[in-house]
Structure formats: structure tokens, C-alpha cells
Amino acid sequence: MNTVDRITYRPRAGASGTVIVQTETSIPDLPRAGRWRHRLEPWLWAGRSPGAAYLDFGQEAAFIRFLGAASKPPAWLSAGVLVGQPAELNSTAALELAGQDGIEARARSAEAGPALITVLAHALHGARRVVMPGPDPALAEAVMWGFITIMRMIGGSSRVSFITSASLNTPDADIPEILVSFRADVSAPLPPDPGFAALAADLADRFADDPGRLRQVLEEHGLPASDDSSRISRLLALPPRGRPGSASGKGTATVTTSYGVPAGGVGSAAPSAPSVVMCPVCLGNITDWGALDYWRWDAADGDYVRIDIPTDLNPVQRARFTHGAYIRCPAGTEMATAAHYLPARYGKFGDPVLLGFVGLTQSGKTHLLASMVSQISGLSAYGMNVTELDRAAHHNFLEKSVKPLIAGNQVLPGTPDDASTTLTDAFIVRQGSGLERVVALFDVSGGDLARRDSTKEFLWIADGLFFVIDPDHIAASKVGDDTFSNVLDVMSQRPMAGSAAAAIVLNKADKVRFEEPISRWLRAGNGTLDPTEFLRESADVYSYLEEYQAMELTRPYQECRKATFHVASPTGGAQEGSDKASKYPRGVTPLRVLRPLVAMLAMTGVLTGSQADQIGV
Amino acid sequence: MADVLRFRRVDGGDHDEFPARMDDVEFPVGEFLMGRTVRLDDGTQDGLQLIQHRPVSGDRRQQGYLRLDNEILAGRRLHEVAGGAGYPTEVVRLYGDESTSADPFALFEPDPGDPLRDVAEYLLNDAFDQFLVGLLTGLSWLAGAGIAHRTLSPDTVHWDSDNGKVRFTDFSRSAPFGGARTPIAGSWSWVARESRPETCYGLVGPTDDIWAAARLIYFVRSRGKDLGDLGKLAESGLSQMFNGLLEKVFTAPEERPTARDLVEYGLRRPHILPSLPDDRGKWLIEGRASFLKARERAHPGVPVPPHFWDDVIRPPQPGEGDPQGGGR
Numbered sequence A: 001m002n003t004v005d006r007i008t009y010r011p012r013a014g015a016s017g018t019v020i021v022q023t024e025t026s027i028p029d030l031p032r033a034g035r036w037r038h039r040l041e042p043w044l045w046a047g048r049s050p051g052a053a054y055l056d057f058g059q060e061a062a063f064i065r066f067l068g069a070a071s072k073p074p075a076w077l078s079a080g081v082l083v084g085q086p087a088e089l090n091s092t093a094a095l096e097l098a099g100q101d102g103i104e105a106r107a108r109s110a111e112a113g114p115a116l117i118t119v120l121a122h123a124l125h126g127a128r129r130v131v132m133p134g135p136d137p138a139l140a141e142a143v144m145w146g147f148i149t150i151m152r153m154i155g156g157s158s159r160v161s162f163i164t165s166a167s168l169n170t171p172d173a174d175i176p177e178i179l180v181s182f183r184a185d186v187s188a189p190l191p192p193d194p195g196f197a198a199l200a201a202d203l204a205d206r207f208a209d210d211p212g213r214l215r216q217v218l219e220e221h222g223l224p225a226s227d228d229s230s231r232i233s234r235l236l237a238l239p240p241r242g243r244p245g246s247a248s249g250k251g252t253a254t255v256t257t258s259y260g261v262p263a264g265g266v267g268s269a270a271p272s273a274p275s276v277v278m279c280p281v282c283l284g285n286i287t288d289w290g291a292l293d294y295w296r297w298d299a300a301d302g303d304y305v306r307i308d309i310p311t312d313l314n315p316v317q318r319a320r321f322t323h324g325a326y327i328r329c330p331a332g333t334e335m336a337t338a339a340h341y342l343p344a345r346y347g348k349f350g351d352p353v354l355l356g357f358v359g360l361t362q363s364g365k366t367h368l369l370a371s372m373v374s375q376i377s378g379l380s381a382y383g384m385n386v387t388e389l390d391r392a393a394h395h396n397f398l399e400k401s402v403k404p405l406i407a408g409n410q411v412l413p414g415t416p417d418d419a420s421t422t423l424t425d426a427f428i429v430r431q432g433s434g435l436e437r438v439v440a441l442f443d444v445s446g447g448d449l450a451r452r453d454s455t456k457e458f459l460w461i462a463d464g465l466f467f468v469i470d471p472d473h474i475a476a477s478k479v480g481d482d483t484f485s486n487v488l489d490v491m492s493q494r495p496m497a498g499s500a501a502a503a504i505v506l507n508k509a510d511k512v513r514f515e516e517p518i519s520r521w522l523r524a525g526n527g528t529l530d531p532t533e534f535l536r537e538s539a540d541v542y543s544y545l546e547e548y549q550a551m552e553l554t555r556p557y558q559e560c561r562k563a564t565f566h567v568a569s570p571t572g573g574a575q576e577g578s579d580k581a582s583k584y585p586r587g588v589t590p591l592r593v594l595r596p597l598v599a600m601l602a603m604t605g606v607l608t609g610s611q612a613d614q615i616g617v
Numbered sequence B: 001m002a003d004v005l006r007f008r009r010v011d012g013g014d015h016d017e018f019p020a021r022m023d024d025v026e027f028p029v030g031e032f033l034m035g036r037t038v039r040l041d042d043g044t045q046d047g048l049q050l051i052q053h054r055p056v057s058g059d060r061r062q063q064g065y066l067r068l069d070n071e072i073l074a075g076r077r078l079h080e081v082a083g084g085a086g087y088p089t090e091v092v093r094l095y096g097d098e099s100t101s102a103d104p105f106a107l108f109e110p111d112p113g114d115p116l117r118d119v120a121e122y123l124l125n126d127a128f129d130q131f132l133v134g135l136l137t138g139l140s141w142l143a144g145a146g147i148a149h150r151t152l153s154p155d156t157v158h159w160d161s162d163n164g165k166v167r168f169t170d171f172s173r174s175a176p177f178g179g180a181r182t183p184i185a186g187s188w189s190w191v192a193r194e195s196r197p198e199t200c201y202g203l204v205g206p207t208d209d210i211w212a213a214a215r216l217i218y219f220v221r222s223r224g225k226d227l228g229d230l231g232k233l234a235e236s237g238l239s240q241m242f243n244g245l246l247e248k249v250f251t252a253p254e255e256r257p258t259a260r261d262l263v264e265y266g267l268r269r270p271h272i273l274p275s276l277p278d279d280r281g282k283w284l285i286e287g288r289a290s291f292l293k294a295r296e297r298a299h300p301g302v303p304v305p306p307h308f309w310d311d312v313i314r315p316p317q318p319g320e321g322d323p324q325g326g327g328r
Helices: A030-046 A091-098 A103-107 A113-124 A137-154 A194-209 A211-220 A228-236 A315-321 A330-334 A365-374 A376-382 A391-406 A446-450 A471-477 A482-493 A518-522 A531-547 A551-559 A594-603 B058-085 B116-122 B126-145 B210-221 B231-235 B246-250 B259-267 B282-298
Strands: A004-014 A017-025 A051-056 A061-067 A078-084 A129-133 A160-166 A178-183 A294-298 A303-307 A326-328 A341-343 A353-358 A384-388 A423-431 A436-443 A464-469 A501-506 A562-567 B002-009 B016-022 B027-030 B033-040 B048-055 B094-098 B105-108 B157-160 B165-168
Touching: A004 A030, A017 A030, A030 A051, A030 A061, A030 A078, A030 A160, A051 A091, A051 A137, A061 A091, A091 A137, A091 A160, A103 A137, A113 A129, A113 A137, A113 A194, A137 A160, A137 A178, A137 A194, A137 A211, A194 A211, A194 A228, A294 A326, A341 A423, A353 A365, A353 A482, A365 A376, A365 A391, A365 A423, A365 A436, A365 A464, A365 A594, A376 A384, A376 A594, A384 A391, A391 A423, A464 A471, A464 A482, A464 A551, A464 A594, A482 A551, A501 A531, A501 A551, A501 A594, A518 A531, A518 A562, A531 A551, A531 A562, A531 A594, A531 B282, A551 A562, A551 B282, A562 A594, B002 B105, B027 B048, B033 B058, B048 B058, B058 B094, B058 B105, B058 B126, B116 B157, B116 B210, B126 B165, B126 B210, B126 B259, B210 B246, B210 B259, B246 B259
Parallel strands: A129 A178, A160 A178, A353 A436, A353 A464, A464 A501, A501 A562
Antiparallel strands: A004 A017, A004 A078, A051 A061, A051 A160, A061 A078, A294 A303, A326 A341, A384 A423, A423 A436, B002 B016, B002 B094, B016 B033, B027 B033, B033 B048, B048 B105, B094 B105, B157 B165
């Protein structure tokens, strides 16, 4: 095996749109080359020419150079990629490979200063995801050069990934450490904490003046230091510089300790608040999440009330004070839409993963969601730790849906047609000791989805959709399912075309439990993460739909970025009669309801690893 | 007790109602299943006698539903695979079922046989040969239906001495091929290692039942003794009878011969095998192939995992083609 291998990708017109194909590679091992294509695909769709990306996945790393102007996605004509181990292919080597003349001088220029200070300030503060405006990829490379150089000088050991020109957000869960994204669609960065900004400005100024002198001063003060807290305290103890006009010339920087602490999140792993959070209710950008006021639900008044937080609280007191709080979406308020609120922790763990349920009325979406939530602790078998994001909302869903179904054997009412999108439930999911991610679940009425004039907002930014099929509808589905068609139309018009994952679920499979191959899969238990098992189930359900000439129901497989097929039975048996007030006479025993969720978490990057990467392709 | 039974007959059609008389006496017929005798009013004086299997009452009823489903699935599959040839005589015959209500049931024709545990010592000479042929024929039918019985033993395999027939009963733990094995609690004499709770692994397949079946053959041959060590196979003459192939049954399930292999290459009596349609699973394989084409369109160049087909196409076994070596 080569230490560093080469791959070239190009876009090609396919039957269902443009596809990215590998045209050359030095990798002799086809499965390995295939795995690289799927690992890099979202980055290839996100990248723009001219531009570059260095991606450190932990065990392996990739450097991508995007070349050639293109008028439609992907925004390049050719992508040259080097892949190898990070020891051989590190971020500095990647920037050298980018070959920009005078990159060090440009990194020290006044032009690079503001961006360098912002990136450095966020990194010193512990952020793992930094999103920056990206009008000039060459300047972005210079900024990264300066950032990486300074981080090395002070002993920062985090591995740094970057993309210098991106047109859209990327599923970045497989980047374990720092990622800096320069995005064409971002006009301003999230302002850093003033204290860290002052500290970063001092370092950037000293670096601009004389990198050698900076290294010497740092060494005199015990830097580089491997420990984060001692590194910051030693940086704060650096002597003031004599040069007038420098950022640090104003005095000693003070670093706030409360900024960015998530509500109730003291003691948890360092979160990576995204710079911009898109509201799933109104699609507005929330650029200042950490600075928003906190609100709480007042049951007596039936409304939200603002929480006045004393300014002198320590982090623990502050966390206690804001536990269970909400923020009011400022974007919605500005757009004069109805005021709406999100859990305060919603935007504190990187980009939330939004999952929705799509299907005709009575396809069983609500029952599938309720039975999934009832079994969500079973994700621990796949190495995931799950906690509720919003205890009140979770409790509400348990009381209104999960308990009546699972403990009361009651048939749940369908989701009413409603103009508003609401978060049904949400969880914070962490794989092993990895990053925490918010996974938000949305249930929408089938009637709403079937109407062409009603496009639910979250569909425009959903990361994954469960396409839910009732076996009784299959025979009538030769011409398709209006809800599927409408949703896929929205998908095709999204700026992030093709970026959603799909889990196509043959729901209420107990109705056809004696038919092959349903009988096999319905009895297969919760299974393992083996991607071959997911692929076999996908193949068999696809075959089943094909047997019934219901190929329209397989459209999401062709049109979504990653997709799987499943059988599931939220109840294990049929209800007694068709009366909405009826019960499940045999009791409720969900079967295979967690599998679609596991697949979805893998396809959306919440669940990572070599096995998870292969699910859905 | 006179009543009406509403059910769907295994030979097709919609649910229908039949006047029936049910006995009050119940008896175990499988794991978490109870049985009772019913007589359908078919115009005759005694009526058509059937055995009704139902889930147990109480806190095991949920498991009883699943066990009953297993029995219904096996019965329906066997009926489908038998087609016009009639229901295999080697398995207890499903007459009909009601699978959706709160009180589901399956109706089976009565089995006049006795458990092998009670009669094995009497199966000598021709009877032993009839038993042998019946056992392997029954297993071939099950393989044709894509079902593993999973709990063959001297208690679940019966011998009908009047008709010289083997009959498999109690399909409550049966499972379709290709699904993940679930643990079977029971005597290690009759549960193979891959299905025991401590060592359960892999997928249900066509060699799952052959391990217990081979032990049953020794059990009958030795007039009721459990197989202690493999050396007994030679002492009993079974090793020679099967041309050395019987020993290979006691290996990992992936390396075992099937019942068909034992008949064709062990006994070398292929003429006794039932005539089974050879397209079982064909549509599934064709469907998967169609899916892989769709996958190639969606994800060009992505390789198919190396063991993708293993659950529907049995990989070639070591030594196949060499009868003495245990293959075909």
C-alpha cells in the first residue's frame, strides 16, 4: 500500500442527475477506494473551485484540491485528492501542497489579521467548529497557515481540518477535532468572546511582527504547554508589548468563564456551538445563539417568560439557573412570524440533525415515532449514549404518545393537519466518547405532506427522512405516493440538493408477517451494525416492493444521498377494528423499530466508524 | 361446548365461519402454546377432528403469540412448497389459522403417532429404514420450504407405527432461513452449539436441523441411547451406511452436509427425495440482483460486500465433488 495515494474525481451526468465518479486512483484495493469515495462525497459536493480542503478523520486524512469553474453543482470540474495517514499527510503539508507563493507573508499581513484573530479566538475558547465568510480561498489558506503555526507555538495539540471554499454545510461528525469552514453563504463570523478575541489579537500581532520573537517570548513563559488551562493562563501572563496600536496594548485581556456554557451542560464534553444555527421552524439564521436571552415556559400563564440571569453567577450557578430554558428565535421575530421557541441547548452541540417522518395519513408515522422513542435507550447496544434535549417536551411526548401506546395498548390519534412545524422530541446523542449531537424528530400530518401547497419548513433543511409505507397502500402505489412525490420535489429544489438521507420503512409489517422476505426480517431482532445486514434488508424490501410493482415507492433510494429500506412493526399486531378509540388487543410489542433510526444516525454522521460509513450505500 | 370458529383454511380463500365443538381439556403442544381438540361440523356424525393450538394465558401470552406465528408460518410455507403434490406426510398438517385477533389459533390435523422417546426401541430393520427415509425426506421438505424446525428431538419427532411414517410436530420454535438465530434453551443432546444460549451465533440455514437429526438416527439405531462420542457411529454401522458423511454433521453449521447431501452422497438413494420445485428463493435472488443494479445507478462503483449472498446462496463446501470426502 502506498503511504499517500492519489484519487481524481469528476462530475458526470447520470440518469437521475449529476453524479461524482472516480476517474483515476493509485489505490489498488477497490473496496478501499469505494470507501474513500463515500467518505468524501459530502465534502466533494460542498467544495468550490478554486479551493482546497484538508480533512483529518483521525486514523486517515485527505487533501482535496478543487479545480475548474462549473456553473452548476458541484462547483468544480475536477477534484484531485491525496489520502494517507495524518502522520504523513498533515495540515501543514497540505498547505505546502497547495503551493501558494508567499503564504507565510500573507498569513502575517494586515489583510489576514481579522480572520486569523477570529479563528484563533474561537479555538482558544475551545470551539471545534468555526465557520467563517469565505470570499477568497487563497487568503483562507494563508489564515489557516498562520492559525496552525501559532497553535503549534503555544502547544495546541488539536488536529486541524479546514475547507477554504464551501457552498454549503457538510455532515462533519467524522472530523473528530477542529474544523474551520470558509463558506460562501456566510456573511459574518460568530463574534468571539471579547476576552479570547483580545488574547488572539495579541498573538496575531506578535506573529505579524516577528514569528521568531513570538516563539522566544512564549518559550520564556513556559510555552508551548500541553494542558489547555495552563496554556491560557500563561498566555494571559505574557508581558504587554511596547508597540503602540497593538491589540494587546490596551491592557491585559480578561477571559470570561461563563460565555458559551450550555444550559445544564456544565461538566459535559466541550460542545461545539455552530456559528450559525438555522431555525427549523422559520428557516431563519440565528447567528448569536450564545448571546440570546433565556426563556422558560410558565404553565400558570400559559406563555414563555424571560429569565433574568444575574451577571455575577459562576458557571455552575448559571447552568442551574438556565436548566430547561428556551431561546426565542430572533429570526422569526424579525420576520414578523409568530414567536417561537427552541430548547436553549438545541444550538449548542454543533449542527443539529433534523429527522422527519413522511407518509400518507394512517401509514403509521406517529406510531413508528412513538415506538422508536420507547426503545431509544436500546441505542446503547450500538455504542450510543442518549439523553433527552428538552425534558419537558420529552415528558410531554411520553405521556401523550409513548405511554398510551406501549403501556395502554391504545391506538394513537393521527397528527392533525397544522400549519406550524413543531419539534416532537429531541435527544443529545453521543457515540462513545465522541462529540455530542442534537437529533431532533419531527412528525407532520400526512394530509399536510400530500398537499402541494403545503411545504413544511423543516423539509428544506432536514438531514434525514423516514419514508413510511403501509403495506395496504402498496397495491395502490403503482402511481406513487403524493407525500413522497411532494417531499422529493422539495428535496430536488433545496440548495443542498441530494444531501438528505432516506430510510424507507415498510411499516405495520405485522400485516404481511407471513410473507417472504418480511417474515425473515421481522423476526431478526435488533441486529448488529454490520453494513451487510443493512444492505441485505434493503435489497429484500426493495425486491418486495418490486414484486408488487410499487417502484414509485423506491424513488427516495435513487434521489437521496444515502438510503436504506427496512421492515418495522411499531405495535407487533393489528388494532381491533378501525375505530380510532380501539386498542391493540394483543398488547404492543414493537419489532425492528430501532433499525431505521440506527441506519439514519449512521447515514447522517451521528454514528461514525468504518461500519457506519458503509450503511446506506 | 358448541361454538363457531372463524379462520382461514391453509389451502386458500378468505376467512370463513365453521360451527364447531371444543373440548374443555387442554394440553401443552409447544413452547407457550396449549392445545385442545375441536370438531368442525362437516356433516358427519363425529365432525372433523382437529387440534387447536392457542397461546397460553398469563404473562407468557406475548411469547405465545410469537410461537403460534412460527407454527402458522411453517405450515403455510410447507403448503406452498408442496403445491399440487399435497401436504408432506412427514410433518403435522396445518388445516387453517386465525392470526390477527386477540385470541389467535392454528388448527392442525391430529397426529396418531407416538414420540420417538417412547417407541424408538421398537424400530428395527424395515421400520428403521422407513424411519430413516421419512426423517430425511421430512428435512428435505423443510429445506424446500426454507424453514428450520430448530427443536428436533425424540419428543417432537413422532412415529406412526400403523402407517410407518415419521412426523415432525411442534413448530413453535421454527424459523425461516436467513434470519438471525435466537437461542434455544434445552438439552445439549438435542440443541446444537450454534443455537445454545451461551454460544448462539449466525443465521438460520439448511443445516441447522441436521445435527439433531443425525443424533436422532443414532438414538433410534441404538434403541434409545444418546450419542456419546462419534466413535459410536462406526460401531453402530451408521458410519458405513452413510459412507462416512454422517461424521461431518458434527462440525460447524457452515460445513455440514444437508439432508439432501446425506441422501444423495451418503445413502446414495436420491430416488427417495421428494420432488420439490427448484425455484424456491429464485425470485429473492433475482430481486436482490435487481436491487444491486439500482444501487449501482445510485452509487456507481461501490463494491458488493463479499458475504452479501451467503444467506440465500449456500457457499460451496470444502470437499464438494468427493463423495468419500463428504461432498457431492
